Amino acid sequence: MEWSLWVMVMSAFATSVGALPVLFIRSISHRRMDSILAYTAGIMVAASTYGLIPASLKLTNLYVLCFGVLVGALLLNVMEYLIPHIDLDHERSDVKLPQQGLMFVAAMTLHNIPEGLSVGASLASEVENLGLVVALSMGLQNAPEGFLVALFLLNQGVRKSLGVAMAFLTGAIECLASVFGFFMVHIALFLVPYGLAFAAGAMLFIVYKELIPETHGHGYERLATFSFLLGLLSMIGVVEWFR
Template identity: 80%
Template sequence: MEWNLLVMMLCALTTCAGALPVFFIQGISHRRMDSILAYTAGIMVAASTYGLIPASLKLTNLFVLCFGVLAGALLLNLLEYFIPHVDIEHNRTGVLVPSQSMMMVAAMTLHNIPEGLSVGASLASEVENLGLVVALSMGLQNAPEGFLVALFLVHQNVHRGAAVLLAGITGVIEFIASLIGFSLVNVALFLVPYGLAFAAGAMLFIVYKELIPETHGHGYERWATFSFLLGLLSMIGLVEWFR
């Protein structure tokens, strides 16, 4: 149990660790912003298609996978109607985000719940290496997610310390969900493939709806394209390295 608890804790803490670099970012150009967002998008796409979706298929069938992916995307789509939408506005002095926009934070928090349940239940299961593969996939994509949440909050004029704290809270929620999934493994294990697919769908929705469009339109599309590929390959490389 101690080892599993440590894995769950480290997996959740990567969100907070990923948010820490915002303390050192004072000003950011359009080119750098587009590159960072594209790199993050690449990591999230790789985590979804190379980690979460194969893990879900390993446990279930194509129907469950499709249901989970579409459910994750549809729920985030509905979320836009209830939470003010994040639209990044640009001017010559930098990047501004409307202060009322919290869709990204809510979206990350929402999809961290099935992620946590999946990590906990996978670790408690007897499926060989499933727990480590799921935890690794979640942990590696939590870092850029934490950075993304904190960066958006900073550009909403939120204090940097508060931005990191809020990003870290999304990780705490994932840790709590992991404990629940571990404790209720007999019930939660049935939900693991749905949770993995849901998390993949939620991430792919964010990437295609928010991140990729934001990286185009400022004249740095080529930079963003290669940054996306680097992020994609980085995530695949890390997963292969730790397998």
């Protein structure tokens, strides 16, 4: 149990480690911002289409996959209309999380829950090396996601420390979900295929709705396109390397 707990913590909090470099960024140009966001968008698309969706199909069928993907996307679409602009500290005008940033953090948090369930349930299962492989895949995906969360919030005018803290929060939620999945393995295993599909739908929605438009509004569309492809291929290469 102790070894499994360490694996769950390390996988989940790779999000926080990935967010830390944002603290050392003084300023970032639109060109570099668009390139980084597009690169991470490519990683997210690869993680969804090359990792989460095939894994869901192996555990269930096309109907469950389509249901989970559509529910993930529809939920974020509803959230976009329901979440208002929020001032996190009314005494300070510089600590604000705008609607776009709040929806993005909520999306990343929601999709981390089924990922955490997958890690915990896989570690508790009797399938040899399954838990380690799933945890490693999620950890490799979480690091750039943490950087993306913090960087996206920084681009929305949020303070660096708050951006890193929000990235840490998304990792903490995944860690709790991993522990739950470990102790409720029978229930979690039933939910895993739905959760994987839900996570894929949430990620694809946020990529197409938020990240791609964000990278195509400053005149660096070609650079962003090739950065996206590089991120896509990088994630596929990493997954293949560890298989």
